Amino acid sequence: MVKIHKKTSQTLIKMNTTIDLGKGLVLKNPVMTASGTFGYGIEFADFVDLSQIGGIIVKGTTLHHREGNPYPRMAETPSGMLNAVGLQNKGVDYFIEHIYPEIKDIDTNIIVNVSGSCIEDYVATAEKINDLEKIPAIELNISCPNVKKGGMGFGTDPNQAKEVVSEVRKVYKKHLIVKLTPNVTDIVSIAKAVESAGADSVSLINTMLGMAIDAKKRKPILSTITGGMSGACVKPVALRMVWQVSNAINIPVIGLGGIMNETDAIEFLLAGAKAIEIGTANFIDPAITIKVAEGIRNYMKENNFSSLNEIKMDI
Amino acid sequence: MKKYIADLQVKENQHLNNSYFLLKLTSDQPLAETKAGQFVEIRIDGSKDVFLRRPISIHYTDKEKNEIWLLIQKVGKGTEQLSKIKSGEFLNIVYPLGNGFSIEKNFSKPLLIGGGVGVAPMLELGAKLKEKGIEPTFLLGARSAKDLLELEMFEKFGRVLTTTEDGSVGEKGFVTQHSVWEKESFDQIFTCGPTPMMKAIAKLATEKQIDCEVSLENKMACGVGACLCCVEDTKDGHRCVCSDGPVFNSKNLKW
Numbered sequence: 220m221v222k223i224h225k226k227t228s229q230t231l232i233k234m235n236t237t238i239d240l241g242k243g244l245v246l247k248n249p250v251m252t253a254s255g256t257f258g259y260g261i262e263f264a265d266f267v268d269l270s271q272i273g274g275i276i277v278k279g280t281t282l283h284h285r286e287g288n289p290y291p292r293m294a295e296t297p298s299g300m301l302n303a304v305g306l307q308n309k310g311v312d313y314f315i316e317h318i319y320p321e322i323k324d325i326d327t328n329i330i331v332n333v334s335g336s337c338i339e340d341y342v343a344t345a346e347k348i349n350d351l352e353k354i355p356a357i358e359l360n361i362s363c364p365n366v367k368k369g370g371m372g373f374g375t376d377p378n379q380a381k382e383v384v385s386e387v388r389k390v391y392k393k394h395l396i397v398k399l400t401p402n403v404t405d406i407v408s409i410a411k412a413v414e415s416a417g418a419d420s421v422s423l424i425n426t427m428l429g430m431a432i433d434a435k436k437r438k439p440i441l442s443t444i445t446g447g448m449s450g451a452c453v454k455p456v457a458l459r460m461v462w463q464v465s466n467a468i469n470i471p472v473i474g475l476g477g478i479m480n481e482t483d484a485i486e487f488l489l490a491g492a493k494a495i496e497i498g499t500a501n502f503i504d505p506a507i508t509i510k511v512a513e514g515i516r517n518y519m520k521e522n523n524f525s526s527l528n529e530i531k532m533d534i
Numbered sequence: 535m536k537k538y539i540a541d542l543q544v545k546e547n548q549h550l551n552n553s554y555f556l557l558k559l560t561s562d563q564p565l566a567e568t569k570a571g572q573f574v575e576i577r578i579d580g581s582k583d584v585f586l587r588r589p590i591s592i593h594y595t596d597k598e599k600n601e602i603w604l605l606i607q608k609v610g611k612g613t614e615q616l617s618k619i620k621s622g623e624f625l626n627i628v629y630p631l632g633n634g635f636s637i638e639k640n641f642s643k644p645l646l647i648g649g650g651v652g653v654a655p656m657l658e659l660g661a662k663l664k665e666k667g668i669e670p671t672f673l674l675g676a677r678s679a680k681d682l683l684e685l686e687m688f689e690k691f692g693r694v695l696t697t698t699e700d701g702s703v704g705e706k707g708f709v710t711q712h713s714v715w716e717k718e719s720f721d722q723i724f725t726c727g728p729t730p731m732m733k734a735i736a737k738l739a740t741e742k743q744i745d746c747e748v749s750l751e752n753k754m755a756c757g758v759g760a761c762l763c764c765v766e767d768t769k770d771g772h773r774c775v776c777s778d779g780p781v782f783n784s785k786n787l788k789w
Binding site for chain 1: 536537538539577582583584585586587628752753754755756757758759760761762763764765766767771772777
């Protein structure tokens with residue numbers, strides 16, 4: 220009986236891969252691209268149908284033009300890499316004038332990652348993006364150092380995290396994602412702080428601070444000596460943090476960090492993420508986003524799940 | 535130019551000496567159009583030490599045989615692993631990437647200078663120039679005779695001059711010391727090789743007022759201008775070697 224019921228229901232079930240993250244941010248599937256790994260999307264248009272991606276989070280955008288750090292900015296590490304790009308971008312006005320018109324009609328959620336070095340810059344940038352009709356959300360990168368407070372990262376102190384999110388919240392009326400850094404002792408306290416400051420969701424993890432040394436030359440590989448580690452090697456840490464944060468807050472968690480394939484993505488959904496971002500894997504397989512989206516659909520089909528909410532860990 | 539992700543079959547893996555090997559790749563499908571100076575990114579799986587794709591310049595394309603050739607030097611774990619691939623196996627590549635050399639420019643007597651593995655794109659460039667009716671002069675430099683590879687291929691498309699550091703073949707010394715610089719004049723330089731060599735050539739080109747294009751090989755990740763890891767500090771600011779380059783006019787570089 221049970222078997223027949225299952226078979227019948229399988230044919231009747233209409234599978235729904237959409238996910239509503241709240242405040243107007245609805246993804247057609249839970250797969251997004253991580254900022255800084257997918258350009259503005261158009262760089263990958265030859266490889267994937269961009270409209271098949273749940274959301275494209277474009278490059279980190281700051282109030283003013285930034286040249287970024289000197290070369291070398293990248294080091295390959297076991298199962299991953301370090302980068303120290305340093306938020307190279309042409310500034311928010313250039314984005315609005317030259318890039319937004321090129322990408323605004325892509326049939327997906329175009330989300331802008333916003334960075335800054337002081338609260339005023341974050342606020343000014345968010346306010347300008349708030350006016351862009353086709354941008355339903357921003358992702359606030361609070362991993363940056365606060366130059367007015369001795370360079371300590373906004374995201375490493377609950378009070379500073381709360382302050383920057385509260386100020387941005389006052390001017391930004393659409394969906395506000397806050398991206399958390401893993402380089403903290405207690406990520407839950409930061410997540411709770413940004414939730415209380417009015418974030419609509421959190422995404423985690425940003426890169427982990429690391430270092431690579433060239434033994435032959437007896438020199439650090441990166442011009443900045445240290446850099447952000449990403450790739451397959453960070454996944455266990457990312458999963459742990461997504462699990463901890465999902466259990467502690469009531470806003471949606473977007474999981475990222477070392478997702479290389481659909482199985483990795485499903486693990487994040489099981490850990491409590493409502494959606495995921497694919498980052499470094501785009502460099503290895505430029506078509507990975509749509510493969511993961513398809514993989515999640517197949518997983519749902521195999522397990523007779525009709526919605527993403529049914530993907531839950533048995534613990 | 536449209537970029538593709540393709541599984542190409544290894545038709546031949548020819549070990550030229552201890553450190554160089556030549557891969558000839560093919561496909562059931564017609565290969566994509568490519569330009570001289572463009573490159574491919576090869577996926578190398580199966581090791582935690584080789585995480586990213588490896589950018590390799592296009593050495594030669596044979597339209598009739600539907601082949602793309604890659605001349606590769608073993609310099610690390612990625613190229614070492616790649617050197618072991620056998621004919622019949624498949625390689626996943628993303629291509630064609632980068633801008634390529636500007637062969638549409640107006641010149642009649644180009645000098646194509648390659649040093650070490652930097653000779654690789656010069657063969658395809660020479661072939662494309664010959665197709666256009668321009669006979670190039672190749673100036674190829676290496677440590678010693680055994681590192682001067684595929685001279686017979688270069689000779690198909692133009693005159694070949696060589697230098698070796700030990701004098702075992704051609705003129706002794708560096709490419710910038712070759713006597714041809716005194717004897718003849720050129721109206722375009724294209725070069726690829728070690729940075730000190732290209733810097734010396736760029737300086738010489740400036741002195742002689744010859745337009746000079748150089749191909750850079752900064753360490754890169756995405757290959758499509760998305761990650762901004764491979765930037766070169768140019769007179770126009772940081773530019774991606776993978777998508778704005780790898781070919782730059784030497785006058786735009788801060789050399």
